Amino acid sequence: MGTKELAAALEQIGAAGADDKAWRKALAVVAEAIASLFGVPP
């Protein structure tokens, strides 16, 4: 996932609601993307 696609995915998560569930989901998506970028476990 490219940086722009990642930012768009997060905006979509944020648009659905700004609660703890959205926060956790956003963190998980970012962690997955970064882990994939550097070849490390999330």
Added chain:
Amino acid sequence: MLVRTNDNLRLKFEHPPALSAGVNVFPVASTSFAGEVARTSRGAIDNGFAAAKHLGFYERIHRNDARMEPIQKLMAVPMRAGQFSFAVVEVGRRGATAAEAGPDFAPSDLGRLAEVCEAVAPTLSRLRPRIT
């Protein structure tokens, strides 16, 4: 990922979930890799992390799973809202030895990580809950 508590004085692990449970908090002012990144708002690389002195807090990260090897190499960048660093993102390489952990982190890696963090910071800053 470590996020500043609501008083901005401490950092708390928020991800991965296994580390966000409990009191995984330490002062931003403490001598720590993440604390320095938060204080200075500058990214950093430590390719000799396992050999360096660091908070016992980091040891707990791999003690949660006996199979997990120690962090040998670590890099971190601040996540900013304006000029304020509200979180620190760390990426580590694990291994029994530094050689087994993989290649050293390079400044270009830090740049790529900073680019990703800059892109997602506005949304994460907005979603950030109150952390006490």
